Amino acid sequence: xxxxxxxxxxxxxxxxxxxxxxxxxxxxxxxxxxxxxxxxxxxxxxxxxxxxxxxxxxxxxxxxxxxxxxxxxxxxxxxxxxxxxxxxxxxxxxxxxxxxxxxxxxxxxxxxxxxxxxxxxxxxxxxxxxxxxxxxxxxxxxxxxxxxxxxxxxxxxxxxxxxxxxxxxxxxxxxxxxxxxxxxxxxxxxxxxxxxxxxxxxxxxxxxxxxxxxxxxxxxxxxxxxxxxxxxxxxxxxxxxxxxxx
Numbered sequence: 001x002x003x004x005x006x007x008x009x010x011x012x013x014x015x016x017x018x019x020x021x022x023x024x025x026x027x028x029x030x031x032x033x034x035x036x037x038x039x040x041x042x043x044x045x046x047x048x049x050x051x052x053x054x055x056x057x058x059x060x061x062x063x064x065x066x067x068x069x070x071x072x073x074x075x076x077x078x079x080x081x082x083x084x085x086x087x088x089x090x091x092x093x094x095x096x097x098x099x100x101x102x103x104x105x106x107x108x109x110x111x112x113x114x115x116x117x118x119x120x121x122x123x124x125x126x127x128x129x130x131x132x133x134x135x136x137x138x139x140x141x142x143x144x145x146x147x148x149x150x151x152x153x154x155x156x157x158x159x160x161x162x163x164x165x166x167x168x169x170x171x172x173x174x175x176x177x178x179x180x181x182x183x184x185x186x187x188x189x190x191x192x193x194x195x196x197x198x199x200x201x202x203x204x205x206x207x208x209x210x211x212x213x214x215x216x217x218x219x220x221x222x223x224x225x226x227x228x229x230x231x232x233x234x235x236x237x238x239x240x241x242x243x244x245x246x
Contacts, residue, residue: 027195035135035188042123042134042181050179054126057174071171075138078145078161079103085153093152097213098201102152105204106144106197113189114140127176136178136186142168143190144197151198165190 041049083099086092092099114137123134142165150158169183204210 028192031188031190031192031195033188034191035185038135038181038183038185038188040181041184042179046179046181050181053180054173054176058176069171069175069177071138071142071168071175074164074171075142075168076145077164078142078149079107080145081157081161082145082148082152085149085157090153090157094201095214097210098205099148099152101204101210102197102201103145103148104197105200106148106193107141109196110140110144110190110193113193114186123179123182125177126179133178134182134185135189136169136172136182138172139165139169139178139183139186140190140193143187144193145190147191147194148197151194 082103083096086096086099094102114135117135118132118137121134122131124131125133143162146158146161146165149161165187169178169187172178172183173180
C-alpha cells in the first residue's frame with residue numbers, strides 16, 4: 001500500500017509536466033518550475049517535507065521489504081526507446097542520425113548540469129554514503145530520454161517513457177539513495193537538456209557541415225531484415241539466423 005502511495009505521490013508531483021503539451025511558450029518554463037520545486041524542497045523544506053517522506057518510505061525497508069535498485073537499469077530505457085523506436089518502424093520527427101546528434105548534445109548538457117552541482121553543493125545522501133546527492137543523476141538521465149521520446153514520437157510514446165522515468169525517481173527514494181528535491185531537480189534538468197538538444201540540432205549540423213541522412217531503420221523500402229531461429233546440426237546449439245538485404 002505504501003509503495004502505491006509513493007507512486008501516486010510522484011505522479012502528482014509530475015503533473016506540472018503536462019503543461020508542456022498545452023503551449024509551446026512553456027517550453028523552457030516547465031523545466032525551470034520543476035527544477036525550482038526540487039531546489040525549494042531540498043533547501044527550504046528539507047526537514048518539513050523530505051525527512052518525513054524518507055522516514056515514511058524507509059519504514060517499508062525496516063519491515064522486511066527488499067530493495068533491488070531496478071531503477072539503475074530502467075534509467076536507460078527511455079534513451080534506448082528514443083534511438084530504436086524509429087528503427088523498428090515507428091514514425092519519428094527526425095531520422096536516426098539526427099536523433100543520435102540530438103541525444104548526444106542533450107546528454108552532454110545533462111551531464112554538465114547534473115555533475116557540476118553534485119561536486120559544488122556537497123549534499124549528503126539520505127543513507128550517508130557520500131555527499132553527491134543533489135541533483136539525481138538517475139532522474140536527469142531518465143527524463144532527458146523521456147522528453148526526447150515525447151518530442152520525436154509524440155505524447156503516447158512519451159507517456160510511457162515518462163512513466164518509467166517517474167518509476168526511476170520513486171525507486172531512488174525508496175532505496176534511500178536520494179531526497180525528493182534531488183529527483184525533482186534532476187527531472188527538470190533532464191527536460192531542459194532534451195529541449196536544448198533539439199533546439200541546437202539544426203544550428204549544430206549547419207556549423208559542423210553534417211549531411212542529411214534520411215535512413216531510419218530496416219522498415220524502409222531499401223532495407224529488409226529477417227531473423228529466424230537456427231539450430232546447429234552438429235552441436236545442437238541454438239541461435240538466431242540474421243539476413244539483411246539492401
